[in-house]
Amino acid sequence: MSESCNSRHFSWLMKSCFPNPNHKSLIITPQQLNPTLSSLPDDLLLECLSRVPSSSLPSLSLVCRRWFYLILSPSFLLLRHQLCLLHPSLFAFSATDSGVFAATLSFSLPNHCHAAAWDLSLCLPMNTASLQSISRLVSVGPRIYMIGRDSMFRYNTWTQHVNAKSPMLFSRKKFAAAVVSNKIYVAGGSRAASAVEEYDPESDTWRVVTYSQRRRYGCVGAAVDGVFYVIGGLKIGGACVDGVGRIEAHVYASSMDLYDVESRVWLRSRAVPGGGCVVAACAVAGYVYVLTSHAVELSFWRFDARRKSGGGEGFGEWCRMKSPPMPTQIRLDGTVRFCCVGVGDNKVIFVQVAGCIDDLLRRSGRSQRGFKDGLVLVYDSAGGEWSRAPDLPEVIRRAACVSVEC
Incomplete structure (x- = not known):
């Protein structure tokens, strides 16, 4: 055996284990040693991007x-x-001639009830000719849908992009809207108020899925366990004079109509205790919260809507909650508007009082005493107590509000 190692003494199999330095495919470039993020597959790139701060x-x-x-x-x-x-944030939008202004109140901790102040850093320069009044706001994931009478826009809270989307099939005003299984449902608020529409964000299409039991105007929507709640408003009827339709409002509808989206059937309607006019409602943690006005006072109610998560026990039961501490200067008339928004699963209810409160106080000749348009109150359902949050910025007037986790 030779004392020196010679390549001809190796078998072909052993030679194949050693790389050929002249083979081009084995030449490693600096780019291969330091790959960029864009060279990663989608699953790894998502893992990296998902850890980036929201800002x-x-x-x-x-x-x-x-x-x-x-x-x-x-x-x-x-x-x-x-x-x-993902942290809960409250978005308030207000349509003006120059665009749509937005303010955000963020909460970094789940059990933290208040944030330092509203962040007014966004003005959407969209054409607001058909969106002078934002009737309803709903959120699907990080996307907010601004639904107007004859138009709809989608705002992405992560990318801050605004896109025009297909409007509702019927022109509506002061209608009920809610999200069930990532689809938007609307009812009430038009001459064809009996038609319930469903919007699919994936295909950007509307369709009529059923017809409501009552025709309502000024109603509010909520959704829990696959049920679309159409709450309050005015019972309306129609008349035809010389071929022109006309809406006739009758009495306050102190009740809720329940539509089971999965079964496509209407459940038994429920009356709101105490009567009065339903001015706001929202859903949080399996419950529907309803705020009603009785001309001189407000009452606050909780409806147990847990059909699946609660095993059906207690479904349909009402419980009166502590009423919001309204300032004595504010009269409960048509000048003041209310917006009730549920935030995440931390059982906190935001009630935003909006309207021309300054004008009301000036007409009454009473002192404002520090209260202005945009008062915001917070209800912690875990502790059962109300507290005051920062007022809305002055540029946000008669706002529509929605809660988003972003």
């Missing part, structure tokens, strides 16, 4: 088309949720 998401969406669509994907939302990076 940087608008910038990330501008990097490339691929990153833009990854941030919009359901997987991105799921990862953010698993990493506990």
